[in-house]
Amino acid sequence: MKKSLKKTLFAGVAALSFVAVAGVSSTNASAKSYAKVTSNKALTSDATTRNVTFNGTNALYTKAGTLKGAKTVATKTTTKALANAQTGKANLRAYRVATTNRGSVYYKVVSFDKQYRGWIYGGKSASAFAGGVASYATTKDATAPASTNTYKLSSTSTTANTTLFKAPAWTQYKVGRAKDASGKVITSTDAYKNATFTVSKAVTTSREGDLWYQISSSNSDLNGAWVKASDVTVANPIADNAVRIVLVDPSGNTVKTLDYTKSGAQKDATLGTLSANGNVYSWTLAGSDTDALNSQIASALKGTGYPFSNLTDAQKATLAQAKFGSSVSLVVNKGNVVYTTFKANSRDSEQASSAAQPMTSQPTTSTNGVPANALTGVVSPLTDDLSALFGDKKSDLVSQVTKLSSDELSTLNNDISKAAAKTFIQPKSIAITDLFSGAQDATFTSDQALNYLKGNSELNSLKSAVYPQFDTNGNVTWKQLTYTPSSADAGTFGTQVNAVFSYNLSDAATVSAPTTGENGGQVSPLA
Template sequence: MRSSFAKSIYVGAAVLGLAGLSAVTTTTASAKSSAVKVTSSKALTTDATTRNVNFTGTNALYSKPGTVKGAKVVATTTTAKRLAASKNGRDNLRAYRVATTNRGSVYYKVVTFDGGYRGWIYGGKSTSKFAGGVASYDTTKTATAPSSSAVYTLKSSAVSSTANKAFYAQPAWAQYKVGRAKVNGATLTSTSAYKDTQFTFSAAVTNREGDTFYKIATAPGATDLVGQWVAASAVTSPSEFNASTQVKINIATVHGNVVDSFNYAPKNVTSSEGTAVDLSGDSDLSSEATQAATKAGYTLSTTDNINKAALKAATIGGTVTLYATKSDQVTMNTKVFIASADPTQQPTVANTTTDTSVDSAAKAANLITLPSNTTFAPFTGALDAAYTSADALAYLNGNATLKTLYSPKFQDTNASGTKTWYEYVYTPSSATPSTFTKGGTLNAVYTATKTATTAPSTSTSTNTSTGALENKAAKDTPAGTSTGSAPVVTAPTAGTPAH
């Protein structure tokens, strides 16, 4: 509006051109008499929820209606465009006054939800609807609510005696100056009183930031929260698992007993069931898992080799088992050495291990490691407690992953020229007794038995005697033609478990 007004003055002066001074004076007086003025300014009184708006990016924000003398820019059109595209709920706008000018233009006074920007913006030519630099805006979008019969409780990570990051009077940043839930007229500042409350929900929405909130339908013993909202990330329901958006997290002892379980929805994941999602660096998941383990009386680290590998290989709709220990327990890495039961089947490659803690049988063997994505319950015991060779073997034979290992398949040709597929089957034969130490290692020796097997689904012919150790799921990968040697695998870095 300001630019068009200036243009009209310029054109008028050009038309006058060589006219006399009196004509110029008359024109100037006429311009002053037609200066833009506010003829009406009043507070908007319609329902506040109908006055949520967003910038369109076509007009700037001013300290006064834009064409009025003295108006200063509060936010340029570039800033308005940036705020219009923002994914932050703090940038939502509430319109609260309307003004009209003697030129028939409408201006709205607006403020961002965080109060960072406040001013007047052009709103078209009618007060019946928002136009020009602002448009009506829904601060939330309807989402799929859980089943009305599904029972939810607060996650361990959402229970606090000093903070409330779970309950809201309205979904976060959905309405101007409406924040945390209120109980008996006071803003709720802790959630510990509701740690065992069972909730059901009647509706769900997502806010501008993409966070989901559930409207509380029932809360036995906490009826003061009915009708208010809870962050979906703050609640869990073992009976209500969404395979399209969640990963099931089990907290288990090293013996496989599940002590706690919760459903976790990674942020910013829009893919469907089966999509790989790396949770190894997810701080929210780490915090929730650690607190769940602590609540059950256990200690858990999401950064140890086993748990980190499990989180890294997570999939939407899948289950991840994280292992926890008692506070006085330590877990041991596992090193596996291969020794053939048949001296003629010993590896032909020179042994490279110099670990003096390994017994004589292991020194004549090759140190091997499982594929990096393999996980298994660790060898665990009380700090400084002794364990025997029998204890270690019982652990290995009782572990579904470690009790039987396989080499890649390979072919051998006998004297008559007949080709047969074989694989080496490795089983625990001995282990070195020691004590449980933090970061310690269990050293075990496996016997390699050459066994006839079926042909793999695909084959290669590389005439090599080497190959990587396989777990059961991958053992059909061929390793080429063998010269009769057990597979040779490079020793892992010291202190790294074979998984």
């Protein structure tokens, strides 16, 4: 019985011991604590400053790694592999930052190909990327080819665009193919198969090491787009016996380009010679080369507004050192600003086939509104010159008008209208800065001249002098024509060209009798 009691007591003690141990374990498990997020907000700095890369020291989680329920998205082995990846798809963009009650910082990141997205430890401060991520430059500056080199796309497609990008491929998050001037994504490149362009900037991608060019082009669809260097070819290679002369303005912008060729010249030979004059060596051009270059450069710059006569000694020395098969730049300066005036002509829009007639600037007189001298010699049934029949002779005019037949009165009014259509009142508010100006010797097209006239509100609705129209009782109604520019000649800045203004007699406006003269402003582009 004693033995049985001992066994029972031992079993009881053992059971109590198990319960005690179990109780301690339960208490320890419930005591395990997790971090809590005290701040979670979006990053708002410039997106391009938030490009980062893994460094392989931390894993990527669905939430901050010390939060309850955090699951692994990418292990440390995976993040290390991505850190060393040779493709821009592995680049990351950080877009949120969270801080825990333990003072740890976590960043939410996404890979550029969107295959990995999650939270990674970022150190103890939100002021800079640290911990498992680091700031990352997705490109590195490279040397761009000479701005004189012209390129075109090596190949194009009617169904795809795999060459033109808004930024080098995989160097910015969610930035893909280039857009055209209207803002639409370029989905095919065949439209640009004949387009040529120069290069304004070059970079290499940090992971792939690919060289990319930024396009400079007058084609607004292409200008600013990026293309891989391997996807372009030289559009205008320089011949071995030619020196390409790029004429640039003081800012380095290309004005004109010309190739100066010389029969028998060898590639890499200099255009001029280095000769000694005593102990002084200098580069010189042969007289025949100087004469030929003066002529070709002057011809190339004709109409550009960059006047040129002869090469300076400094320019000769520069050209003498140029090598055949390569290019050289020469700075040229724009001519003085000069102004073009327009000889005003008018044409009745209802008689478009009729010849335009010259107009004169004829202010309205301050006493009667009749164009001064404009009506002298008007063919009419009246016995006296019409312009002399106003003022103190107005009663004589009324007396004669009331004696006219309806046909005679119609002829009189028509003749006065036609005479007034040869006059215009100079604009009042034209400033010197509003004149049609350009560099001396630069040319302009007829469209440019017409657009200038239409672009100024006063010139686009030019007025005639005020003129009278009579009824059978001798009463006067005052009228005024409005002219609109219809054509203008092409020309060279600093010279006068013709411009034609159209009018319609039936559209003449009824106006009040003028009480003051209208003589125009200080300057006018019309003559």
